[in-house]
Structures are given as C-alpha cells and as structure tokens.
Ligand code: SF4
Ligand code: SF4
C-alpha cells in the first residue's frame with residue numbers, strides 16, 4: 001500500500017494542534033497500527049488508549065476523518081486512498097492528552113441508574129427460568145463494549161453539552177436492557193423521563209450509525225423506552241387503564257416454561 | 264510536521280467528515296418538500312379526484328365524507344360550508360395522514376436534520392446553541408403519534424376497500440392500470456403503517472415477557488419485520504400515494520388514458 005499520511009491531534013485541554021506524520025502501510029493494517037508506528041518511530045510521547053486491538057474493549061475510540069470510530073477496527077484500505085487521514089480525540093469528553101479523553105463522566109452516570117433488580121429466584125438453587133425469546137430481546141443490548149462512540153456523536157452531548165440532564169444513548173441502551181429484562185422488578189420509566197432526559201433525544205439515529213457492535217440503539221432501545229414513557233406520562237387512555245388495572249411487572253409473574261437461565 | 268489548529272467549538276456546517284454528508288438532508292428536503300407542496304395543491308383543488316366510468320378514487324380524497332363524486336358517503340358538500348370558502352373534501356381527512364407522518368419517529372429524525380439542522384448531519388456543527396429537543400413543549404406534542412396511528416390503521420382498511428372497488432367497472436369486473444396503482448399504493452401504505460414504532464410497542468413491545476402471549480408475540484414479530492425498513496416503507500408509500508393522486512387526476516382530466524388490462 002505504500003505510505004500513508006496521518007494528521008493527528010496533539011495537545012491537552014489547554015491548547016493543541018494537528019501534526020502530520022507518515023507511516024508505512026501494510027496489508028490489513030488498521031489506523032491503530034499506523035498510530036503505533038508513529039509512536040514507535042516519530043512521536044514516542046503520543047498518547048493513545050488501547051487494549052485489545054480486536055474491537056472488544058472499547059478503549060481506542062477516536063474520530064477518523066470526522067467520524068467516530070474504533071481505531072483498531074478501521075482498516076487503512078477502507079479509507080479513501082491517497083488522502084491524508086485525520087485522527088482526532090472524541091469531542092464530547094474533556095481532553096486529557098492527544099487522543100485520550102476522560103470518559104469518567106460515563107461511570108458517574110451509570111451509578112445514577114437504578115440497578116437490575118431480579119425477582120426472587122424460581123428455584124431453590126437460586127436460578128430462574130426464562131424463555132429464550134424474552135432473553136434474546138435484551139441480549140442485543142448486552143453486546144455493548146462501552147466505547148462511548150455513541151455518546152461522542154450524539155449532538156445533545158456533543159454540541160449542546162447537556163451532560164447534566166441527558167444520560168446519552170449508551171445509558172438509554174443500559175436502561176432498556178434492565179427495564180425490558182423479564183426478571184427485573186424495578187421501574188425506571190419516571191426516571192427515564194425526568195432524571196435521565198430521554199426527551200432530549202430527537203431520534204436522529206447518529207448513535208445507531210456509529211455503534212461498532214451494530215446495536216440498533218434508536219429503534220430497539222430508545223424508541224421503545226420513549227413509548228413506555230408515553231404510556232405512563234402522556235397517553236390519557238393508558239394512564240386511565242393503569243389506574244384501573246394494576247401494573248404487572250415481571251416480579252409478580254410466575255416463571256414461564258422455557259429454556260433455563262442460571263442467575 | 265505541519266501544524267493546523269483544531270476548531271474548539273464547531274460552527275454551523277463545520278466538520279472533518281470527507282463524505283457527501285449534505286446529500287441525504289438535501290434529498291429529504293427535496294422529497295418531503297415537494298410532497299408537501301404537491302399534496303397541499305392537490306388537496307385544495309376539489310376536483311379531478313375520481314375517474315368516470317371506473318371506480319378509481321384518489322387516496323388524497325378517501326374517505327370522501329361530503330363531495331360531488333359518486334364515492335361521497337353523506338352526499339354533496341355540506342350546506343353549512345361558507346360560500347366564500349372554496350370547498351374540497353380532502354380537507355376533512357388529510358389532517359390524519361399528515362399528522363401521522365409528521366409525528367412518525369422516522370420522519371421526525373429525518374426532518375429535524377434536514378429542515379432544522381439539529382444536527383445537519385451526524386458530527387456536523389449546528390447553527391443554534393439552545394436546545395430542548397422533545398423534552399418540553401412544543402415538540403412534546405410528538406407523543407400524540409399513537410392516536411394518529413389509530414386513524415391511520417382505519418384508513419388502511421378504507422383504502423383497501425377503495426382498491427377492491429377499483430376492480431369494478433361499468434361493464435363489470437376488470438383490471439386497469441389504475442387498479443394496479445391503487446393496489447400497490449395500499450400495500451405500500453400498509454407496510455409503512457404496520458411497521459410503526461408505536462404499533463410495535465402497543466401490540467407487544469410494552470411487555471417484558473412476550474413469550475407469555477403468543478398472539479402478541481406473533482404480531483410483534485410481524486411488526487418488527489416491517490419496522491426494520493420503516494424509513495424505506497415511509498418513502499415508497501409517500502411517493503406511491505402521490506403518484507396515485509397524479510394518476511387519477513390526469514386520467515380524470517383526460518390527459519392520460521387508463522389502459523384496461525382485463
Ligand atoms: S438518536 Fe437520540 S441518542 Fe442517538 S444520537 Fe440522535 S439524539 Fe442522540
Ligand atoms: S452502544 Fe455501541 S456505540 Fe454505544 S457504547 Fe455501546 S458499543 Fe459503543
């Protein structure tokens with residue numbers, strides 16, 4: 001493939017600039033390989049976070065040619081040939097150094113979400129029974145590797161900085177994962193509306209487009225949660241029905257027959 | 264080592280993206296915009312919405328509550344209608360599909376980007392600082408979507424009835440190009456309506472244990488299958504409904520001649 005030119009952001013929270021470097025591109029190389037080559041040959045102090053190089057740890061998130069992507073999953077031969085490759089840190093989080101941002105805000109957000117609260121175990125050995133179909137629905141959300149690329153691209157955080165009012169797509173996925181779990185007895189819908197700010201999402205699907213795990217964030221997590229919020233807070237008929245009919249949360253249900261899941 | 268400064272806050276339209284990110288919003292403005300202009304014009308015409316000698320009725324005018332065509336349910340235009348105001352049967356019903364599409368989750372995402380630049384495209388700078396999204400009024404009204412859905416489902420049955428009627432001609436059973444146009448239109452509209460996110464929720468998505476209700480599960484599976492390509496159904500049905508009106512209108516005006524296949 002020959003040489004590639006990388007324009008890498010160098011700096012900290014105070015100041016910074018792009019620096020151009022070149023790297024020898026080989027067959028199957030990814031952007032992270034090129035960044036490592038730059039580190040090894042031209043800029044030993046270049047800071048970048050990585051761990052698995054297999055798209056599984058979610059550490060190497062950055063913006064490549066303006067798009068939030070994992071550096072380890074972006075092949076050089078998939079980028080426009082002969083063009084300079086821009087590598088920038090994520091823009092939604094405070095910059096620490098070069099390509100490394102402080103994503104600690106996400107950990108604080110997660111602590112504010114009511115945790116999974118399973119019903120009493122169905123069996124004396126502490127296990128539950130749940131149907132595979134019901135498990136499949138929330139399984140998609142468990143694929144999340146917490147790369148926070150969706151948080152990075154979401155304009156509510158990126159452009160409007162609503163970090164104190166909106167948890168972002170990653171945690172709406174997490175909310176859907178616990179809220180739709182058939183074993184869960186918690187109710188987070190009022191929080192989803194009031195505390196976690198789901199109303200800020202205007203369903204523009206940027207999060208879905210960047211998710212490296214292919215989670216259908218908007219259609220399968222956010223919109224179903226929005227609909228549950230409508231049930232409880234906006235739809236007068238549903239609100240009336242809920243007054244008459246007691247809410248049936250899975251905790252009160254008997255276990256259904258089906259494939260056994262060990263808890 | 265050339266040094267280039269990084270823009271700290273991105274201005275409107277600023278991005279490091281290299282692709283043609285502006286193309287999709289542009290197509291949405293062109294597609295949705297031309298539909299709105301055409302639909303408003305067609306709805307205000309009040310004529311050429313049915314074809315004599317056939318049972319073709321433009322979907323923009325169905326159901327026709329009061330009007331001059333043989334399809335009107337309650338006879339001629341209402342006597343209480345002010346004489347100075349031009350009458351068109353479409354204005355009694357078009358609020359329903361218009362409201363359904365305007366509050367559709369897919370279109371919302373698309374027009375917030377294309378018409379309001381919020382954002383213009385993913386990871387492209389925005390024109391405004393302030394933002395409340397759908398968290399407060401006026402956009403909180405979008406939560407009404409499921410009520411438009413109820414009317415839209417009813418309309419699907421009415422349009423299916425119209426499509427069936429289009430097989431009836433003055434000389435008995437037959438199939439014309441118009442019959443096919445109306446049939447394809449109702450199939451596309453049904454694909455769009457039955458893939459609605461609110462419907463997906465109401466028929467089963469609201470339950471955590473779907474496997475407990477096989478009926479709900481079957482409906483949820485079907486709805487989810489259509490929902491996967493909801494955006495595509497949305498555009499195909501938008502164009503088909505517009506084309507169905509154009510077809511009926513031009514045939515009624517005598518500019519196009521409907522071809523009888525059978
Ligand atoms: S769909 Fe919602 S959560 Fe996802 S990027 Fe857009 S505004 Fe953010
Ligand atoms: S939902 Fe997808 S994009 Fe968001 S943090 Fe998880 S894996 Fe990353």
Ligand code: FES
Pocket residue numbers: 049050051052053054055056057058059060061070071072073
């Ligand atoms: S290094 Fe682990 S995801 Fe890229």
Ligand code: FES
Pocket residue numbers: 363366367368369370408412455456458459460461462493
């Ligand atoms: S979400 Fe598109 S029609 Fe309901």
